[in-house]
Amino acid sequence: MAASLGIVTCFAAAAGAQRPQTTLPLDPQRDRGSSITPAYEGWYTNPDGTFSLLIGYYNRNSKEALDIPVGPNNRIEPGGPDQGQPTHFEVGRQWGVFVVKVPKDFGTKTLTWTIVSNGEAQSVPFTLNKGYPISPYKELGMGNQPPVLAFSQGGAKVTGPPMAVAANFSGTVNQPVAISVWVEDPKAPGEAEERPAIFGPQAKVATVSLHKFRGPGKVTFDKPRIPVNEQGAMISTAATFAAPGDYLLRVQANDESGEGGFGFQCCWTNTYVKVTVR
16 A cells, blocks of 8 residues: 655644645646545644644545545544545645544554545555644734634634534435525734735635535535625525435635645634535
């Protein structure tokens, strides 16, 4: 089994900064036929003393999304194979799409995620390496924080890494299911004025994107990526499902810090919604 170091994210241990040094594969990107590699964003301590491992992936294909069920070809060991990882893999780099929570006494133990795709196995280990701590709820240099989402007006708010299912919906095959999200973003002083020059034109508050995470059939979104330009605004989209069953969708919100938080592992929000399709 091939073990890939291509997308393992390494973190500087300097106080107040969390800039990863990411080594990308040297092979040119292909439309189809390439592999998928797990990506370790880092770990953080929970209030109860346990630890959370924040994990993403990199699908090297530019046009081939893949569905890989949990099992021999999509497994986390030991203790798995199912530890909440995705079964649908979009193209490109996807940041912080799930969390594995480990106990206080995890110590020097290791978890390994293996993905076998297009005949190639890629494995990456996850440890509490002292060089990998992150602060996903507040960027230590500028004080930025991730966007805040709610799935009903005045409802429960979620922010930061994905921890649980935030909302439940139901629908019918080939009939659009409406999903509405209320969005706000706590800005660090001066952030909105400074960062667009680096990242290009950005939504004033955040950009919300929707993604299939798990499920038995194809999912299409009428608006997969939506800019939010007013604090507390509601944005809406519709998801259409090609087959009956239970689905998990990932709802992601990025502020001016962009995909992957400009390399600081903060500040974006991922959460899940469950849709039961008849």
